[in-house]
Amino acid sequence: MNDNLIPPPEREFPETQFQLRKEQLLAAIRADQGRHTLRPWRQRRGALAIGFAALAAAAVAAAILPSSGGGPASASAAILNRLASRVAAQSWTPGPGQYLYEDTESEWGAFDGNCETRSVERDQIWVGADGSGLERETKQPGTFTSPADRATCLSMSKDQATVGYNLAARSSDDWFAPNCMAYGQNTDWSRFSSDPQTLLQQIDQLYGGPNPTPSQEFNAVEQFLGQRNPPPDVQANVYRAAALIPGVQSLGTVEDHAGRSGLGLSISLVPVSRSGSTKSYGTSEMIFDPQTGELLGQTDTGQLAGWYVYLHKEIVNQLPAEPPVPLTPACPVTGGGTFQNIPGGLVMTGKS
Amino acid sequence: MGVVSDRVLWDRARQGDTAAFGDLFERHAKPIYNYCFRRTADWGLAEDLTSTTFLIAWRSVGREPLRAESALPLLYGIATNALRNGRRSTRRGREAVARLPLPRAAEPDFADEAVQRVDDVAAMRGLLDLFSRLPRREQDVFALVEWSGLSYEEAATALGVPIGTVRSRLARARERLRELAAASGPEQSTGQLHSVEVIDE
Numbered sequence: 046m047n048d049n050l051i052p053p054p055e056r057e058f059p060e061t062q063f064q065l066r067k068e069q070l071l072a073a074i075r076a077d078q079g080r081h082t083l084r085p086w087r088q089r090r091g092a093l094a095i096g097f098a099a100l101a102a103a104a105v106a107a108a109i110l111p112s113s114g115g116g117p118a119s120a121s122a123a124i125l126n127r128l129a130s131r132v133a134a135q136s137w138t139p140g141p142g143q144y145l146y147e148d149t150e151s152e153w154g155a156f157d158g159n160c161e162t163r164s165v166e167r168d169q170i171w172v173g174a175d176g177s178g179l180e181r182e183t184k185q186p187g188t189f190t191s192p193a194d195r196a197t198c199l200s201m202s203k204d205q206a207t208v209g210y211n212l213a214a215r216s217s218d219d220w221f222a223p224n225c226m227a228y229g230q231n232t233d234w235s236r237f238s239s240d241p242q243t244l245l246q247q248i249d250q251l252y253g254g255p256n257p258t259p260s261q262e263f264n265a266v267e268q269f270l271g272q273r274n275p276p277p278d279v280q281a282n283v284y285r286a287a288a289l290i291p292g293v294q295s296l297g298t299v300e301d302h303a304g305r306s307g308l309g310l311s312i313s314l315v316p317v318s319r320s321g322s323t324k325s326y327g328t329s330e331m332i333f334d335p336q337t338g339e340l341l342g343q344t345d346t347g348q349l350a351g352w353y354v355y356l357h358k359e360i361v362n363q364l365p366a367e368p369p370v371p372l373t374p375a376c377p378v379t380g381g382g383t384f385q386n387i388p389g390g391l392v393m394t395g396k397s
Numbered sequence: 398m399g400v401v402s403d404r405v406l407w408d409r410a411r412q413g414d415t416a417a418f419g420d421l422f423e424r425h426a427k428p429i430y431n432y433c434f435r436r437t438a439d440w441g442l443a444e445d446l447t448s449t450t451f452l453i454a455w456r457s458v459g460r461e462p463l464r465a466e467s468a469l470p471l472l473y474g475i476a477t478n479a480l481r482n483g484r485r486s487t488r489r490g491r492e493a494v495a496r497l498p499l500p501r502a503a504e505p506d507f508a509d510e511a512v513q514r515v516d517d518v519a520a521m522r523g524l525l526d527l528f529s530r531l532p533r534r535e536q537d538v539f540a541l542v543e544w545s546g547l548s549y550e551e552a553a554t555a556l557g558v559p560i561g562t563v564r565s566r567l568a569r570a571r572e573r574l575r576e577l578a579a580a581s582g583p584e585q586s587t588g589q590l591h592s593v594e595v596i597d598e
Contacts, residue, residue: 050574052524052544053517055431056510058444066448067422070455071415225561250456376561386568393561 120295121310122288124333128308129288132338133281139360144171144178146361147274150303153351161194162187162212171364176224177372179364187212218390220368223375225393234279245286259292263312263329266290267343270331271353284338299332301342303354307332314347368392407463410455422451425469429476432545436480436536438521440514450476465554473547474555477537530577535570538563 058066139145152165164187171178189195238244248265249257257265266287269275275283287293296309311330327347334341342354369387376395385392403424409417429450433443453475454468463471528536534556541552542563549567553560 050524050528050543052435053513053520055427056434056440056514056517058426058430058447062444063426066426066444067419070422070448070451071419219565225559250453376559391565391568393559393565 119291119293121293124295124308124310125284125288128333128335128338129281129284130338131336132284133277135277135337135339137277137358137360139172139174141174142362144173144361144364146171146357146359147355148357149353149355151351151353152302161190162198163190164188164212169365171361172226173223176221176226176376178221178226179366179368180219180221181216181365182219183216184214186214216389220370220372220387220390220392222372222392222394225376225395234276237275237279237282239282241282241285241289244282245289248283248286259290260312260314260329262290263287263293263331267329267331270340271343271355281338296330299330301332301354302344302352303342303356305332305334305341305354307341308335309333314345402466403468404463404466407468411462418451418455421454421468425472426451428469428545429472432473432540433476433480434517435521435544436525436540438518438525440518446476446479449479453479467551470547470551470554473541473545473551474557477541477555527574527577531570531573535566535573538566539570539574542567 137145147170149168150165151168152163165185167181167183167185169179169181169183171180189198237247245262245266248269249262266283269283270280290312292312294311294313296311298306299309300306309330309332311328314327314329327345327350330344330346332341332344333339339358340355342352344350344352369389370392372392372394374395376393385394385396401420403421406417406421406424410421426447430443430447433446433450434440437443437446450472454472465471528539531539537556538552541547541555542549547555549560549563552563556563
């Protein structure tokens with residue numbers, strides 16, 4: 046490994062802190078054991094907070110709270126429950142020889158010190174019924190957010206590599222032989238509860254960490270929907286789980302970044318600080334198709350703005366191009382194979 | 398008497414034996430602590446993230462048996478998620494993070510080690526300056542395999558991805574790092590990344 050990339054040697058956990066942390070952990074566990082049933086969100090937060098205030102430090106460091114009310118019985122909850130019924134009626138299972146095709150676009154800032162560049166990235170994926178497929182990633186050239194930002198970036202001579210990297214366009218095609226594509230194939234969806242409260246806790250554990258705030262839970266739901274591609278019945282349950290998050294506001298009809306109208310739901314992001322500041326620095330939004338219930342997009346506003354749009358989803362009969370090499374042999378176990386670099390991307394097969 | 402395996406401790410913990418889980422903490426806190434430090438360059442935050450990792454692990458104890466002999470891949474995976482959430486929130490809440498008090502200093506037993514830890518932070522920050530330019534999922538794989546010494550199989554378990562994905566992300570990470578180092582100037586491009594070759598199957 047490059048000398049520049051060798052980290053410092055491992056250190057011992059400081060002894061006094063080690064014992065303290067262990068005692069706090071065991072105290073928290075004992076407090077957990079005292080809970081015989083799953084509790085509503087607010088009670089769960091309280092119960093956990095008693096046992097390990099210090100444990101919560103990491104969560105507090107990143108915590109964000111909603112700045113306004115709105116409980117589970119709010120308009121947003123009613124919308125989510127209605128959307129759940131609609132999305133559950135969808136079907137996205139490819140037949141033999143077919144592929145589930147999804148097209149996503151996003152834009153986020155790439156930060157380097159005071160320099161911010163932005164670029165739009167497109168992710169297209171074709172997932173075959175036999176576990177073969179293609180993932181195509183295309184990053185458009187980056188842009189500066191303003192002339193002032195451009196000047197700032199270009200003045201940072203030591204970081205020209207970063208700026209150049211962030212501004213460069215890139216693309217790749219990754220091909221998969223049968224049974225090699227892991228996307229959605231390896232997930233045991235049956236382990237996710239159909240009970241909304243339990244499911245929300247499962248999602249918290251995946252993305253939200255301990256003692257999540259409502260906006261962290263909202264973000265966790267966003268990530269679960271955006272990254273895991275759950276089947277319609279699970280997706281519907283996720284909506285019902287999201288309906289339990291307090292502080293979510295209905296925005297009515299809004300447009301996503303692709304110009305499509307949908308129902309918007311939003312939560313306000315407020316940093317937790319020792320000074321007690323409750324000034325919101327932005328919002329996090331999800332936009333849904335009112336007819337199908339599908340998630341259209343996610344948008345963050347404020348000083349760290351960015352967005353995803355889920356542009357297209359359909360069952361198709363073929364890949365957009367012929368694979369550059371034969372996609373054989375199949376992977377012996379789902380998602381388990383070997384990769385080879387090819388010009389413009391990778392190919393994964395069961396070749397040993 | 399032989400060493401009790403993680404799987405046995407995990408099973409005991411599933412049956413309510415908190416001391417068994419304490420033993421797992423004794424056994425694995427150090428590597429997780431160092432992994433979190435290497436991802437954050439912050440000893441205090443690494444302590445918090447280690448605690449968080451084990452707490453989340455405890456909550457998963459009751460639901461699933463440990464499939465592997467070692468709990469470490471699972472713990473690395475949980476830590477990676479904790480880091481991810483922390484960064485995501487940090488990205489969104491830069492001002493919030495900036496307002497937080499400085500992390501308290503570590504409490505090493507010897508003055509020499511205190512100095513070393515300060516040096517570690519400076520060294521790690523410099524390293525992360527380059528490293529942070531990689532896509533996050535490539536950072537995860539590189540840190541687990543190259544810095545924490547996990548095998549491809551263990552990294553795949555930790556991240557919940559196929560082994561092939563670990564290989565491909567690692568290959569890309571190495572390639573990008575080589576490009577970045579080359580683009581950073583002649584002092585960083587004189588063959589220093591030659592050992593970071595893409596390994597084709």
